[in-house]
Amino acid sequence: MNSFFGTERKELEGKIAEIFGVPKAKLRAETLFRKVYKQNPLEDYDFSELSQDVSAWFKNNYLLSVPLEISEIQTSTHDGSVKFAIRLKSDGKWVESVLIPERGRLTQCISTQVGCAQACRFCQTGRMGLMRSLTSEEIVGQVILAEKWRRENPDYHVASYQRISNIVYMGMGEPLDNIDNVIKSTQIFCDNLGLNFSPNKVTVSTVGLMPALDRILNETKVAVALSLHSPFEEERSKVMPVNLRHPLTHVVETLRKHALSGTRSSFMIQYTLLRGINDSEQHAQALVSLLQGVGAKINLIPLNEHEGAAFRRPDLGRVYQFQQILKNSGMVATVRLSKGRDIQAACGQLIKNKVKS
Numbered sequence: 001m002n003s004f005f006g007t008e009r010k011e012l013e014g015k016i017a018e019i020f021g022v023p024k025a026k027l028r029a030e031t032l033f034r035k036v037y038k039q040n041p042l043e044d045y046d047f048s049e050l051s052q053d054v055s056a057w058f059k060n061n062y063l064l065s066v067p068l069e070i071s072e073i074q075t076s077t078h079d080g081s082v083k084f085a086i087r088l089k090s091d092g093k094w095v096e097s098v099l100i101p102e103r104g105r106l107t108q109c110i111s112t113q114v115g116c117a118q119a120c121r122f123c124q125t126g127r128m129g130l131m132r133s134l135t136s137e138e139i140v141g142q143v144i145l146a147e148k149w150r151r152e153n154p155d156y157h158v159a160s161y162q163r164i165s166n167i168v169y170m171g172m173g174e175p176l177d178n179i180d181n182v183i184k185s186t187q188i189f190c191d192n193l194g195l196n197f198s199p200n201k202v203t204v205s206t207v208g209l210m211p212a213l214d215r216i217l218n219e220t221k222v223a224v225a226l227s228l229h230s231p232f233e234e235e236r237s238k239v240m241p242v243n244l245r246h247p248l249t250h251v252v253e254t255l256r257k258h259a260l261s262g263t264r265s266s267f268m269i270q271y272t273l274l275r276g277i278n279d280s281e282q283h284a285q286a287l288v289s290l291l292q293g294v295g296a297k298i299n300l301i302p303l304n305e306h307e308g309a310a311f312r313r314p315d316l317g318r319v320y321q322f323q324q325i326l327k328n329s330g331m332v333a334t335v336r337l338s339k340g341r342d343i344q345a346a347c348g349q350l351i352k353n354k355v356k357s
């Protein structure tokens with residue numbers, strides 16, 4: 001059986017064309033997508049618009065369930081964020097996903113891998129190492145499950161939103177280390193007959209793996225965010241070992257190339273501020289020089305400390321000083337005081353104690 005929620009519409013159309021012929025394949029694939037996604041995924045579907053043979057073939061060949069289940073939830077008493085521990089049915093491993101309500105938007109942060117191979121030194125997930133990558137249906141399934149959970153739990157603050165409005169690939173794992181399944185999942189999210197997210201509401205965050213960075217920029221229209229964290233090569237390598245294989249200057253040059261060619265007009269740059277490590281005036285000025293011509297919007301994130309962390313969070317005065325230097329140089333810079341800190345759901349805090357090897 002194929003998983004419907006891991007299938008792109010053009011793929012389904014191709015299969016229908018093989019079995020029933022080309023002439024009505026496009027229309028039939030459109031009807032199936034409309035029926036499944038517009039009628040609350042995971043509930044009863046009405047396929048009566050399709051001929052009996054197509055509908056029977058579809059039901060016999062496609063699974064209309066998701067290969068994961070919510071096992072635990074935690075709710076932030078501060079801001080209403082909800083963290084899900086999600087069990088992957090195929091092997092019992094776990095990932096986490098977070099719903100974040102904020103100023104009229106409901107954002108879901110999703111995972112792409114169990115653990116992560118990149119070992120960024122400020123990140124809890126990086127301490128787990130990589131266990132495996134998620135399939136496209138496991139990535140898409142996180143959003144479908146969260147929407148279903150919202151429908152069934154109207155008393156939670158996140159249920160008061162009309163729908164999940166934004167998706168960020170900032171959970172467990174490095175998305176570009178699972179590039180095929182990540183690209184496929186973005187196409188399913190952004191299909192106007194599927195989950196119908198606008199590409200600018202979907203953000204893939206990366207440490208900058210090449211050549212996958214070029215692929216996501218060339219093959220999709222979703223927003224891309226680079227986790228930068230230091231403007232100096234040697235220092236970045238100490239905090240993010242990936243920099244030894246994919247040096248910062250090369251990665252930023254790639255963004256600049258795409259900004260100049262018009263593939264994207266801007267990029268989000270994520271910069272986690274670590275006290276006494278990367279929060280000086282010199283760092284702010286070097287960041288301004290490095291990012292010339294990139295169309296950068298810098299998101300400053302004071303470190304979310306966790307048990308055993310080697311770094312400390314700077315005080316807010318220092319954070320706002322850093323921001324001011326960037327703004328004085330004409331950069332767009334915002335400060336993100338992460339949501340969900342009280343439930344260990346903020347950036348760099350996702351780790352599942354129940355993860356099984």
Ligand code: SF4
Pocket residue numbers: 116117118119120123124125126127171172173174207348
């Ligand atoms: S910050 Fe992202 S890329 Fe780095 S270790 Fe954590 S999950 Fe992996």
